[in-house]
Amino acid sequence: MPAYLLQVAYTSEAWAAMVKNPQDRIAMVAPAVEGLGGRVIAGYFAFGEYDVVALLEMPDNVSAAAFAIAAAAGGAVKAVKTTPLMSSAEAMEASRKAAGSAYRPPQ
DSSP: OOEEEEEEEEOHHHHHHHHHSOOOHHHHHHHHHHHTTOEEEEEEEOSSSOSEEEEEEOSSHHHHHHHHHHHHHTSSEEEEEEEEEOOHHHHHHHHHHHHTOOOOOOO
16 A cells, blocks of 8 residues: 655644643544545654654555545644655666656756
8 A cells, every 4th residue: 555654734723722632643533544545654743844744554645635635624734745655666666667768858
C-alpha cells in the first residue's frame, strides 16, 4: 500500500482546546484514516513549522487527499501537507526508467 508523510499545523484555537483537554490526536484520527482504507504507521508531535507528523499507508492518492481535505475542512488546522513516499525499490525502478527516458536538458 502506498505510504504518505502527513504534516499538520494546528490553529491557536485548536492548541487552546488541547491545553484545556489534553488528548492523543494520533489515536483519535486513526479511525478516520482506517475508514478510508488506510492505517497510521506512526505519528509524532513535533517542533517547528508543523505540529504533527505522521506516516500513513493509504490505498491511493484519492484516499490520501480525502483525509487531508477532511482535516483541513474541520477548522482545527491551519496547514496540511501530504507527501507521497517511495520505497528504495521504487526509487531504483524510477532511476532505471529515467536512464531510458528521451529527455534531454537544454543546451
